Amino acid sequence: MSDPVLYMEEPDERGRFGEFGGRFVPEALIPACLELEAAFIDAWSDAAFIEEYRTVLREFAGRPTPVTPLLRLGEHLGLRIFAKREDLAHTGSHKINNVIGQTLLTKRMGKRRVIAETGAGQHGVATATAAARLGLECTVFMGEVDTERQILNVFRMELLGSRVVPVTSGSRTLKDAVNEAMRDWVTCVADTHYCIGSVMGPHPFPWIVREFQSIIGQEASRQLADFGVDVPDVVIACVGGGSNAAGIFAGFANTSSRLVGIEAAGGSAVGNGSPGVLHGMRSLLMQDEFGQIEEAHSISAGLDYPGIGPEHAHLAQIRRAEYYAIGDEDVIGALRLLSEKEGIIPALETAHAVAWMIREAGGALPTGSTVLLNLSGRGDKDVAQVQAILHAES
Amino acid sequence: MKSLERDLRAVRATGRKLLVPYFMGGLTNDWIEHVEAAVLAGADAVEIGIPFSDPMMDGPVIQEADLRSLTFGTTLDSICDDLSRLDAAVPLIAMTYYNIVLHYGLERAAGKLADSDIHGAIIPDLPLEETGPWIAACDGADVASVLLVAPSTPPERVDQLAARTQGFAYASARMAVTGQSAGGGDGERVVASIRRTSDVPALIGIGIATPNQAKEAAEVSDGVIVGSALVQVILDGGGSSEVEALIMGFRSAIDS
Structure with missing residues (x-):
């Protein structure tokens, strides 16, 4: 009998997941990449480091x-829906989990400064927050267009x-902020x-x-058990680079759950x-026939x-x-429906996942399905933008 | 040995230091004339940028040149077409990013470069571990795959890079992207680390902005690569006569 195939394990020694x-x-x-790899492998097998990471997440970031x-x-859509509330984590999204880990790693490597790229600003704010907490100098690169938005x-x-550096090269959005970082x-x-902000x-x-x-996925898996849910039928998350999706998928990759990632149509790499x-x-990249990278366009800067x-x-x-x-x-519409039905204003990124649930309820999401939604961020940062859009429509 | 390395070694054997200017392909209508002017003024080889939308290793000057050239519709093919008009007999080396040749097809790209008399290529986002498929493609087409050595490269890795690079070794003078320049840099140390195990021609680049910097770098190496300082002149509207004057300035400093 052959071993079962396990998903979301370690990449191979060349850092490959399959061919990617x-x-x-x-x-x-x-x-620097080799140093980081060695430091992470060392830290991630060190119980003291893991304890420190979990302690900071518990005492500072509001986990679980x-x-x-x-x-x-759920009643409206004919689904049984559970939301993993990353919007309630400190700084308002899942981004804090990663930056706590990476800034602790930064100190462990003896470095004194972190840099980060940011699109909507969620990862930038999270990095600035963790840097302040841990006493690190921090510079955030942000496309000039996004600094205005x-x-x-x-x-x-x-x-x-932190110092915020507006990036004026290229399309002046997230990909250019990554280049500059x-x-x-x-x-x-x-x-x-x-301190890269996504997977x-x-x-x-x-x-x-x-x-x-x-x-995210580990906690959600345990917490669903308290509701009598062994394994959800579907796990749904929005995907820009894909860190919140990767985090929640990781808890269910080796179960029977369907894993569904929702991209913005204007930034759909898959x-x-x-x-x-x-x-x-x-x-997978959006690119033209010559290999020039195309600009993503989305209502949400975080999926751009x-x-x-x-x-x-x-x-x-x-x-x-x-x-x-x-x-x-x-x-x-998805943002409004979740707000009105549940008292939760989601981030525009998260609203993409909600929109897919609404669209597919009774279709790709059969009526009665148990769904775990990663509610990756809160919508406070987007309220002015939503107001402007609704005002323009009325 | 590939033709690029043979040609560069032949120049070195005469006691002459190599001067290699960088031009962004397709940056202006008359960019081929700029290349010809540089050769007349004493360039020994020419590096030709094939623009990419996201040039991660390049500073603001080359970035702007990348994006401006792309607005003119420049492609690998259009650069090769333009080069058929070039009237100059010096080695040509392409500089681009991996996605460009990956998208073109590695073997097809190497073949196209060689057919256009480009016998070397620098792909700065291809480190040693990832360069195998590209080297294999280059080996089928007399294109030298030029590898970079950085100031941060540890000694055992320098040895591997020196052994695998083709044409020449690109010694990065600084921990920086192209165009930044302050202080003397680490070029001498990087070249010395290459020379411990290899006599492949070693050229210093990144941050060679003035004739005096070029002279100092050439004294401890086989020559220099001049990029941003030259591209800036062209971005500012300079033509062949400005290019010629700039290259003559570098040439005479290096030869003095």
Whole structure:
């Protein structure tokens, strides 16, 4: 009898998940990637480090986050829905899980400074927060377009003692912020850790970030048992780079649950992408016939990324997870419905996953299904934008 | 030995230091004339950028050149077409990012470069562990796969890079992206680390912005690569005469 196939295990020694992943960075960054890999392997097998990580998450970040049954929305859609409440984590999204892990790792490596890229500002705010808590210097790179869209998050990061650098190159959005952070890292790698915000970038980042986010799935799995749910029929999460999805999928990858990732239609790397190499990884990317990377366009800055984490590309290829796209037009209605039915205003990113549930209830989501939704972030940061959109429509 | 390395070794054997300017392909209508002007002014080989939307290893000057060239519809094919007009007999080396050749098809890209008399290629986002398929493609087409050595590269890895690089070794003078320049840099140390095990030509690049920096770098290596300083002149509207003057300045400093 052959061993069962296990999903979401460690990547191979070259950092590959199947044919995706790898380490496509300049030679100058190779020593830093190797150092990080060694430090993570060492830390992640050190009970004291894991205890410290969990203690900070508990005492500072508000974990464990609850699982909330969404009774009224469930009745409306004919589904049994549970929401994993990452919106209740400190700073308002799952991003804090990863940055606590990476900033602790930064200190363990003896580095004094972190840098981060950010789109909507969630990862930037989370990194600035963790850096303040742990006494690290922090610089956040943010596309100039996004600094204008998310001006309050820029101010939050500055209040937290971080420097925000508006990136004026290229499309002036998330992918350009990643480029600029990489450039800074090449220059300052001796004392600086690049705290990547999603399951992307060169090996070992996709693996490290997934491991630090997997606490979402681990907690949810335990918490569902309290509701008498052994295994949900479907686990749903929105996907930009894919860190919240990777985190919740990790708790259910080796169960019978369907895993569903929802991309923004204007940033659909699985739906519209093809294999390529960007930002240190081989993955699925939105690109033209010459290999030039296309700009993603989404109502939510956090899904405005033309690629996807390599492990998601792999899970899509082997069909362990399914990925679908939701257009901007369905997102606001989903945000309103969740707000009105459940008293939870979700982030626009999260609203994509809600929109898919609404669209597919009774279809791809058979009536009566038990669904676990990763409620990855709260919508406070998006309220002004939603107000402007609704005002323009009325 | 590939033709690029043979050609560069032949220049070195005459006692001359190599001067390798970088041009962004397709940046202006007359970019081929800029290349010709540089060769007339004393360039020994020319690096030709094939633009990419996300040039991670490049600073602001080359980034702008990438994006401006792309707005003109520049592609690997269009650059090769333009080069059929080039009237200059020096080695040509392509500089681009992996996604461009990956998308073109590795073997097809290497073949296309060789057919266009480009006998070397620098792909800065391909480190040693990932470069195998590209080297295999280059081996089928007399294209030298040029590898970079960084100031942060540990000694045993320098040895591996020196053994596997083709054409020449690109010694990065700084822990920086292209165009940044302050202080002397680590070029001398990087070249010395390459020389411990290899006599492959070693050129210093990244942050060589002035003739004086070029002179100092050339004294401890086989030559220099000049990129952003030159591209800036072209972005500012400079033409062949400005290119010629700039390259002559570097040439005379290196030769003095």
